[in-house]
Amino acid sequence: MFRSQPSAQGSSIRRHQGSIRREKAIRLTLSWLVIMMVSVIIIYPLVWTVGASLNAGNSLLSTAIIPENLSFQHYADLFNGQVNYLSWYWNSMKISFLTMVLTLISVSFTAYAFSRFRFKGRQNGLMLFLLLQMIPQFSALIAIFVLSQLLGLINSHLALVLVYVGGMIPMNTYLMKGYLDAIPRDLDESARMDGAGNFRIFIEIIMPLSKPIIAVVALFSFTGPLGDFILASTILRTPDKYTLPIGLYNLVAQKMGASYTTYAAGAVLIAVPIALLYLMLQKYFVSGLTSGSTKG
DSSP states (O other), X not given: OOSHHHXXXXXXXXXXXXXXXXXXXXXXXXXXXHHHHHXXXXXXXXXXXXXXXXXXXXXXXXXXXXXXXXXXXXXXXXXXXXXXXXXXXXXXXXXXXXXXXXXXXXXHHHHHHHHHOOOTTHHHHHHHHHHHHHSOGGGGHHHHHHHHHHTTOTTOHHHHHHHHHHHHHHHHHHHHHHHHHTSOTHHHHHHHHTTOOHHHHIIIIIHHHTHHHHHHHHHHHHHHXXXXXXXXHXXXXXXXXXXXXHHHHXXXXXXXXXXXXXXXXXXXHHHHHHHHHHHHHHHHHHHHHHHHHHHO
């Protein structure tokens, strides 16, 4: 009679452990199912676009994911002079690179000021940045067009760069400020005791420690202008000023469905600079995750 109590208790523990293992197995299975579904949703359009760009002919209706007869003719058509693809590509790269550089400079200084200093209007400024993020870009198109016309910047890449940089400051400032807030202020105080000023602290201490968030802001500010169509089509007017999204759209709009496979080839090449930039910045993303886990 006295031996049955430990035996019953042990069986209860085993049942509890078994239920925990089953629950973990169910959660793991569901997690993998969700990951597989999301992967298919993301990867299938990319693979299909690559397949379409390598498929012979101009019709998408007969496009297979893996073409039977691979053809690089559509890529050759982009560079044989029939379309201004190289000009569109250069325009997009120039605008995206300038936007990235100017955004990094302006956002870094702004985020540092909001993170490290206390001044009149600081809270109002942060609230304004938060409100600006809630305003959709479409609602400002008319104002941007009128202002660009008054300043003589219609059909100018400078207008796009200025608008892109101004639009990216609020969100990225909030993003970088949150990261800078996590950097101990003791480092600033130690540097000041050694005679360092605010600018030197910013350049030699804060910025090297902020490489992960700088990489994130750089990637965001580069990819945004590269894929923009609405604002670019509002400002730019002549084909020599077109960016890739506008040029590729006109490529398929001029002839009804005649160049969709060439469009697919052009779309694939858009991803090349984004992939290269990501590979260059990948080590900073990994170091940011590692430092975040260490802090936690």
